[in-house]
Amino acid sequence: MACVQKDMTSTAPLVHVDQVVKNFQGPAGTIQVLKSVSLTVQPGEFVGIRGPSGSGKSTLVNMITGIDRPTQGRVRIAGRSIEQMNENELARFRGRSIGVIFQFFQLLPTLTVLENILLPMDFCRMWKPRERQTRALALLDQVGLADQAHKLPNTLSGGQQQRAAIARALANDPPLLVGDEPTGNLDSQTADMVFNLFEQLVAQGKTFLMVTHDNDLARRMRRLVQVHDGVLSEHAHGAAAAAVGP
């Protein structure tokens, strides 16, 4: 994994957050959640984002995924400035280029696990229609859920739901995966299993940004970004990450 990362550092960054400011209007006035933050992530990197509650880490992730737009600054993903895209362009770009994994899984409850994975392919018209199911089943097999394909999400355990969500994030084979506390709602054993899956994906060439509060998992990441009061500070690798943990 380390080798892959080193090779990738010479190429153009996959994620380039440039002096991004994000303000929110609240009852008490304007709150600056991100204070001119910058971050560059190269292809193949596995980057952890940590910080106390309310520090701005989820906002940072939202800037990168295009879920929200910066007040100032630029966000470039795979060389494209996403803050200039309209809603539809952004949705399509996100669907093809970014796989998002949420803490609470966010599977559509009325679709089966398989259908949840087919949905991004349908929306983005990726793959030929007859290939989609084969691909979705392969992804489910990859996350160990092939036998659960036709079940509804609510009938699965938390770990299974999150693995299904990971398969969905991979549906359109995006180069970038972003997880906002994807293990936060799982027990430690399941979280470990899911994290192993992330590591495998990075090993296969995916770039992964992950918000986490879990020190044990943070230690396993080579690069950690600390967010505190809307400001970023960075640690080189997992060993250093352990030092900044609470």
Next chain:
Amino acid sequence: MNIAFRKVGRDLWNHKGRTLLVVLSIGVGVLALGMITASNTLLARQMTLAQAASRPTSLHLYLNGSVDAATVRSLARLPGLSGGIGLASFTIRWKSDPAAEWQDASLIALEDYTRQTQDLVTLQTGAWPGPRTAAVEFNHVAGFGAPAAGATVYFEVNERAKPFRISGTVRDPYQFPPPFSDRPAFYVTPATLAQIGLPTGFTQLRFAVTDYEPAAAQAQLEMLKDRLETSGVGVGLSETYDPDRHFLQDMMDGVGLVLLVMAVLSLGMSVFLVVNTLNALLAQQVPQIGIMKTVGGVRGQIAQLYLAGVLVYCLLSLMLAVPLGAWGADALTRWMLALLNVPAGPFELMPAALALQGLTGLLVPLLAALWPVLQGVAISVREALNAYGLGTGHYGSRWLDQLLGRIRGLPRAAALALRNTFRRPGRVALTQVTLISAGAIFMMVLSAQHSFNRTVQTIFSSFGYDVILGFEQLQRTDEIVPLLASRPNVARVESWTFYTAQARRPGASEPGAEHEVFLRGIPADTQLFTPELTAGRGLDPRDGHALLLNQKLARQMGLTVGDVVELDLGLSGQSAWTIVGLIFDLAGRDQNTAYLNRDTLNGELGWTGRTGVVEIRARDNSLAAQQALERDVRAFLAAQSITVSFSEVARAEQEQANAQFSVLTTVLLLMTGLIGAVGSIGLSGTLSINVLERRREIGVLRAVGASSADVAAVFMGEGLLLGLLSWLGAIPLSAVAGGAFVDVLGAAIDFPAVYHYASDGVWLWLAIVVALALLASWLPARRATQVSVRESLAYE
């Protein structure tokens, strides 16, 4: 099927209750529209078919005397006429049992039943009348309890009951079942008329014209009247009819239009419910919209999903509304045609109504859904994904929230119900619009019924008589009045004069300048008539040639108080009269009445000291007493060899008039019922949505100790509050719009009723809306009590 659309299907299936409510709310509106449209079309078509099948005439003349068959044939050969018939019509008394009381009936004779040429009377069952037999109008067998074919009817002939076998039943296009007719019609041959001592000449003439055109038809009518009067036969009443239109078509068109407006209103309310439901559905699905956008769904794709859902609602609604609408149209049409004595055709689907149902059932909800859907899918991904848990939204920041928050001292459940009710002002507003409209229409319909009844009452109260009698021959006033005054239960007798004349503005001679007017000569000291003056003053015994003219006729003739009107009294010549007052009076045909000093009128007619009509006031004026008095005076006069040509009992007439309006209000109440159903579906839908939206709150309530009854009380309280609010809103609306509604209805049925607000409707609707609110909130409240703490507090 596209995966996303599977989600639509499952959302609809998993929320069957909500799907049912939306389907019902769209369905009821589309049903009403289809039912009324199809019914209007069917009615018009059957009336036109029946009209054509009867070979209708255009010119009707009611004679003061009679003519023979040769005269009818001679007149029918005049230029512009294409045929004519004569019929003899008399009032006779009948009973079906020798021991029963006598009742009035029409006795009609046609020249030859088997060779009819116009206004065909058709044989329904049995045989045509012959010697010592009579036929009966088939509607009157059940309607008036007249004897059926094979049974015996007794006619009063020379004060004795003469039996006639009923040979068969017939359908006469000019007869109606009750309440639109007050007596049955029997049919005999001219020979039978002669047998029972009645004149055999024709008292009514009807002629067909070659090419109907109103002005030409009127001119031909005038020509016929001139011919008849020249030969010494007076014409009492004359009318022209368009042979291509049923004579009640205009009235039915008016009623149909009112019903159509109500149907459209009901569809409009359905639209509000669709908007409400979709707003709620989208609010509930906001996180899912966020996820779909996160995984690549663009706004158009997601909007398509929800619009596809609406399309499914529409299709399900149509599956409900189309067959029920067709069945309802058939039932409604059959009922109304039966009242109009028009034969109904076989069950039939009306393509135009089906197309309208399809078009409105698909397009209207989709268009209504467009705005909420576009708004709903426009939410940003961040907002969508943040829409979790309690405390989201802006509750508390609006003035209304703060105002409601200041209301203290309420039980906790009541406070929750009160504040929750207004959490979604848009939803509350749409629900209120639906319920207020339903309530206002209900009260307006009751007010219309009340107004018609009160107007009838006012008309009858203008006339203080209890029994009115008309004589075959003029009677000496100084003899007949004391005679009748001596009878038991008679408080007062007045002699009046009734006469039909032609009125015109002085010097006017153009076609259409002449207007038929029913003259009523009233005694100077009358106590049985109090005019409803709208301008000018009442009659003064010293006035001489003065009259009170019906305001409607005055308006048609362009006359007002102070103007002079010329009256053509037929064989008695012409005279000029000054209008001293205008009156509101619904008597006469199309309100063409005028009231004059009896003695002055009698002087012009040469009837001084004689009378054709007496009006009697009874001491006891209950219906039974009035009917007893009528029987008594008829028997008494018969004993004096005085033939009564007609008699009426005031209260029975009033009840019959009221019954006629009850038919209209029954149809209107049927539509109101549909609108009320939409309203209650809307209320139930709103409350169900509230339950769905507030599952987490319900969980919190449960977690802090609320019992099922506490939770149910909150939701039932909301339902009740919404119902009561709508009731309060409906009262002023119904009061303001009710007047216009009565005017429109009055114009439709040509009965300009005076508006009276029905205050009992207010209390009746209160009871209904409370019942509806409790019923509509019971199911959502029950569902709320079944929400478990664990599942309600869990995230999806």
